[in-house]
Amino acid sequence: MKILVTVKEVAEAEDDFDIDGLDIDDRYLEYDLNEWDEYAIEEAVQIKEDGEDVEVVSVTIGPERAEETIRMALAKGVDRAIRVWDDDVAATDVLDPATKADVLAAVVEQEEPDLVFTGVQAGDDSFGATGVALAETIGFEWGAVVNALDLDAEEGVANVHRELEGGIEELTEIQLPSVLTIQTGINEPRYASLRGIRQAQSKPLDVQTLSDLGLDAGVLESPLQRTEMYEPESEGEAVVFEGSSEDTAGELADLLQDVGVVEG
Amino acid sequence: MSDVLAVAEHRQGELRDVSFELVTVGRQLAADQGGELHLAVIGGDVDAFADELNLDGVSVIHTVDAGEEFNHDIYTQVTEQLFEEIEPSTLLLPNSVNGLDYAPAIASRLDVPLVTDAVDIARDGTTEVTREMYGSKVETTVAVDDDTVAVSIRPAEWEATDADGDADVVAFDADIDESAVKSTVTGFEEVAGGDVDISEAEFLVSIGRGIEEEDNLPLIEELVEATDATLSSSRPIVDNGWLPKNRQVGQSGKVVTPDVYLAIGISGAVQHVAGMKGSDTIVAINTDPNAPIMDLADYAIVDDLFDVVPELIDALE
Ligand SMILES: Cc1cc2nc3c(=O)[nH]c(=O)nc-3n(C[C@H](O)[C@H](O)[C@H](O)COP(=O)(O)OP(=O)(O)OC[C@H]3O[C@@H](n4cnc5c(N)ncnc54)[C@H](O)[C@@H]3O)c2cc1C
Numbered sequence: 001m002k003i004l005v006t007v008k009e010v011a012e013a014e015d016d017f018d019i020d021g022l023d024i025d026d027r028y029l030e031y032d033l034n035e036w037d038e039y040a041i042e043e044a045v046q047i048k049e050d051g052e053d054v055e056v057v058s059v060t061i062g063p064e065r066a067e068e069t070i071r072m073a074l075a076k077g078v079d080r081a082i083r084v085w086d087d088d089v090a091a092t093d094v095l096d097p098a099t100k101a102d103v104l105a106a107v108v109e110q111e112e113p114d115l116v117f118t119g120v121q122a123g124d125d126s127f128g129a130t131g132v133a134l135a136e137t138i139g140f141e142w143g144a145v146v147n148a149l150d151l152d153a154e155e156g157v158a159n160v161h162r163e164l165e166g167g168i169e170e171l172t173e174i175q176l177p178s179v180l181t182i183q184t185g186i187n188e189p190r191y192a193s194l195r196g197i198r199q200a201q202s203k204p205l206d207v208q209t210l211s212d213l214g215l216d217a218g219v220l221e222s223p224l225q226r227t228e229m230y231e232p233e234s235e236g237e238a239v240v241f242e243g244s245s246e247d248t249a250g251e252l253a254d255l256l257q258d259v260g261v262v263e264g
Numbered sequence: 265m266s267d268v269l270a271v272a273e274h275r276q277g278e279l280r281d282v283s284f285e286l287v288t289v290g291r292q293l294a295a296d297q298g299g300e301l302h303l304a305v306i307g308g309d310v311d312a313f314a315d316e317l318n319l320d321g322v323s324v325i326h327t328v329d330a331g332e333e334f335n336h337d338i339y340t341q342v343t344e345q346l347f348e349e350i351e352p353s354t355l356l357l358p359n360s361v362n363g364l365d366y367a368p369a370i371a372s373r374l375d376v377p378l379v380t381d382a383v384d385i386a387r388d389g390t391t392e393v394t395r396e397m398y399g400s401k402v403e404t405t406v407a408v409d410d411d412t413v414a415v416s417i418r419p420a421e422w423e424a425t426d427a428d429g430d431a432d433v434v435a436f437d438a439d440i441d442e443s444a445v446k447s448t449v450t451g452f453e454e455v456a457g458g459d460v461d462i463s464e465a466e467f468l469v470s471i472g473r474g475i476e477e478e479d480n481l482p483l484i485e486e487l488v489e490a491t492d493a494t495l496s497s498s499r500p501i502v503d504n505g506w507l508p509k510n511r512q513v514g515q516s517g518k519v520v521t522p523d524v525y526l527a528i529g530i531s532g533a534v535q536h537v538a539g540m541k542g543s544d545t546i547v548a549i550n551t552d553p554n555a556p557i558m559d560l561a562d563y564a565i566v567d568d569l570f571d572v573v574p575e576l577i578d579a580l581e
Contacts (some may be wrong), residue, residue, distance in 0.1 A: 013398040015552040024398065094406070097368060097378065120364070125397055127380050128359075132368035141446040142336075144365035161453070163516050164275070164361045167509075169453045175446040181364070185503040223377045227392070228405040236559040238548070240566060248565045249575030252547065255563060259545055261467035261524045262491045262580060 001153060002055045003044040004113035006104060006131070007037040007073055009066040010124040022093070022226050033069045036119025040182040042189040044117050045077035047151060055079050059107050061100060063090065067205060074200035075192035082107060086209035088217040096224045097129035104130070105137045106213035115158070116179040120145050131181035141178040147186045266299030270356035271343055272317060273363070274308050275333065276452070279316055282358040282417070284424035289385060289417055290356050291321025291425065296387050300324065302350050304436070306342050307331045311433075320427035326436040336366040337445040342438040343370045349436075352412070354391070359416035361516075371414040378414045379406055381534075383421050391415070399533055400556040420538060458510035465494035468522045470513055470540070472498040474529015474550065474569055478506045484528065487573055490580050496520065498530045514539035529569050532557025549573070 009031050017028035041058065048054040058073045058081040060066055070081045084103055089095075108116065118131035135142035147169065148161035153176070162170040163183050174180075192200070210216060241248040257264035270290040272283035287303070294301040300323035305313045310327035317325055326346055330338050343366075347355060355374075357367045359381045371378035383403070384394035391408040393415055462468060469488050475481070488495045495511060502512045513520050515535040525543035530536060532548075532555055540546070541560060548561040549569050558564055565572055 011398070013401050015554060017401070017554075019402065022404075024402065097380075098372060101368075101372065123399065126395075126399075128364050129368035129371075129378060129380050132365065133372045133378075136340075136369040136372040142365075142369070143447065144336075145361045162361065162365070164452075165280075165515050166519070167455050167517060168275075169455055170449055171451045171453060173448045173450060178446075184499065188505065223408055223410040224379065225407050225409065226404050227407045229397070229402050231401070231554070232396075232403045232559070234559050236561060238558055238561040238564040240564045245567055245571035245575045246579075248567060249572050250579045252563070252565060252572075252576055253579035255547070256467075256491065256524065256580070259524055261493070 001051065001053065001115070002057065002111065002113040003047060003115045003117060004108065004111055005037070005040050005044045005056060005058045005073070005078065006116065006118045006134075007041065007058050007060045007070065008034045008119070008122050009060065009062050009069040010034045010122050012123065019229050019231070022229050024229075031065065031069065033072055034119050034122050036121060036123070036182060036184060038189040039184050039186050040117040040119050041073050041076055041078060042187045043149060043182055046187060048077065051153070057082065057111060057113070059084065059104065061085065061089065061095065061103055070205060071200045072192055074203045074205070075196040076190055077196065080204040080206070082206050082208055084208050084210070084213065086211075088210060088220055092220045094222060094224050094226050096222045097127045097133045099220055099222050100130045101133035101137045102219045103210070103213070103215065104134050106215050108134070108138045110213065114177050116140065118179065118181050120181045120183050131179050135179035141175045142180065143172060143174045143178065144181045145183045146180045147183040149180065149186065266294075266297040267302060267350055267352040268294045268299060268354045268356060269302045269304065269347060269350050269352040271339070272303055272305045272313065273334070273358050273360055274305070274313060277308065279313055280358070280360065281424060282360055282419040283317065284319070284426065285419065285422040286356050286358060286417065287317070287319050287322060287425040288422045293354055293356075293385060293387055294321070297353060299353065302326060302352065303431070304328060304343065304346050306339055307333060307335075314433045318429050318431050318433070319425045320429040321425065322429045322431040325431050325433045327433060328436045328438050330438060330440060333449055334362050335445065335447065335449055336362070336369065337447055338440060339366050340369050340373065341440055341444065344373055345438050346436060347374055354387070354412070355414040357414065357416045359418050363416045367414060367416045374414070376412045376414050377408050377410050378416070379408060380416045382415050382417050385415055396534070399531060401554060418534065455509055458508055460494060460510060462494055462496045462511060462513065463518050463520050465496070465520065466523045467491065467493040468496045468513075468520060468524070469493040469526045469528065470496040470498065470530060471501055471528050472530030473500045475501070478504070480570075481506060483570075483573055487577050490577050493526075498533075498536050527557050527561070528573065530557055531555045532560060
């Protein structure tokens with residue numbers, strides 16, 4: 001069996017930042033592996049560790065910088081990785097879910113996995129749509145916001161829990177091949193061991209261009225365009241306690257007593 | 265090509281709030297474009313749902329008798345067929361968990377661009393959708409260069425419509441290809457039961473990822489004890505297994521309405537806010553003055569929780 005895990009290096013904004021045009025100035029961005037993808041990787045690696053013959057392949061669309069992130073996936077037990085990038089991708093402003101799905105579909109065609117795991121959403125642009133869009137593009141069945149998985153490969157069924165709102169879970173049987181978007185909490189992602197990190201250095205990490213995947217730059221054309229970015233106007237009318245920690249804590253203690261939730 | 269089609273959401277026999285919010289967004293967009301608002305309600309007691317959804321600004325309600333509960337394979341097929349019949353310019357869906365489970369599929373199948381988690385939509389020739397990025401630290405506008413668009417709206421962002429209307433209710437006979445239904449919902453399960461019901465608490469001390477390590481829990485427990493408060497948390501604390509699931513506040517956790525909600529090291533992600541914004545008084549302790557929780561807080565301390573919390577315990581003793 002082969003499991004393809006899509007991963008993304010996401011940008012996080014520092015506490016203080018400036019916006020430069022249509023994005024936060026790169027100086028204020030820190031990059032990390034997307035939180036939801038960590039759980040997707042762990043889920044795939046655990047299936048491999050339980051099963052007889054499972055290969056786990058990770059794919060990302062990302063610049064060279066992202067290789068550090070991908071190596072973390074390799075260090076956690078992913079067997080090999082693919083990074084898709086070229087000048088045309090680099091020049092694209094918004095990679096919307098449909099575009100990503102088209103690019104990832106070409107990777108699926110090449111790799112022919114039985115299962116694809118993605119994170120529920122990416123922490124930076126939070127579209128929350130790539131996994132399901134990919135499923136539709138490649139004709140796989142799917143399940144979104146999966147927080148428990150019991151795979152019955154022989155029967156060709158994934159039994160999943162989907163985490164709905166308000167503490168309710170839906171139990172669903174999904175036919176394979178399928179794409180599952182993985183929710184945090186489904187497992188406990190491991191830390192990469194030193195040995196894992198060392199081994200990751202020698203695992204294959206292929207860089208593929210669009211033309212390697214049989215695509216041309218037309219696939220990047222998107223009707224979506226970011227036209228503005230700004231800090232939302234604060235609706236907040238918070239009273240900010242000022243001073244030393246002792247002062248502010250004192251004011252808060254008084255407040256709690258005034259409101260009556262603690263005894264004065 | 266100026267109509268709007270919105271698909272309602274229901275679960276276990278009840279329409280979800282977002283269905284009424286879809287009406288608010290949909291009728292505004294339809295009015296802006298000089299079109300009509302069509303609603304679809306798929307599965308469940310469709311006639312009763314149609315009654316409830318017969319609201320001001322709705323022109324037609326399409327009822328589709330297709331199973332009891334949400335099944336994405338059926339919703340995708342039905343929505344596609346309705347879309348082809350009505351030919352709307354805008355397809356509106358909820359950005360709920362089930363929205364996440366079929367909006368991208370339907371958009372992809374119809375080859376219509378999708379913008380998710382909208383907090384505002386303007387339509388003036390082109391569609392401009394406002395959404396958030398970087399954990400709600402910034403807002404962006406996304407312009408859609410296409411005549412048709414699918415947009416999923418953030419729940420609880422618009423007021424619900426509740427004024428009565430006089431829509432036509434028509435049964436839509438969908439042609440379901442059963443062989444394409446490859447997922448089966450077999451049941452539901454409630455989680456998050458247990459010893460403590462945080463939704464009953466008057467004073468919640470709630471912790472987030474800012475506490476960094478499980479070893480720091482005793483510090484907070486000391487505060488909880490000193491104040492006779494109830495301990496709750498954001499999701500990562502539960503994901504890490506530091507607190508049980510019944511302590512999680514938010515979209516997938518519990519909705520709480522205490523007198524005071526003290527958010528310690530919590531950023532205020534939208535799914536967290538969904539569970540606590542109804543609190544009477546919100547207090548935030550956070551090192552980041554730009555954290556989204558600050559927009560919601562009545563009182564705030566911009567400081568390191570590891571400095572403030574021990575002082576707070578002292579001050580209360
Ligand atoms: C479908 C779905 C459902 C979800 N459901 C829920 C839900 O029910 N509940 C929920 O909470 N989340 C939910 N989430 C997750 C949510 O998106 C966020 O990831 C989560 O709420 C973030 O938790 P946090 O605020 O504790 O962590 P972070 O966002 O990491 O914030 C930590 C905060 O701590 C501050 N901080 C750090 N160090 C200190 C310090 N020393 N002193 C003071 N402050 C400090 C930081 O400035 C930051 O603001 C859901 C997500 C999805 C996709």
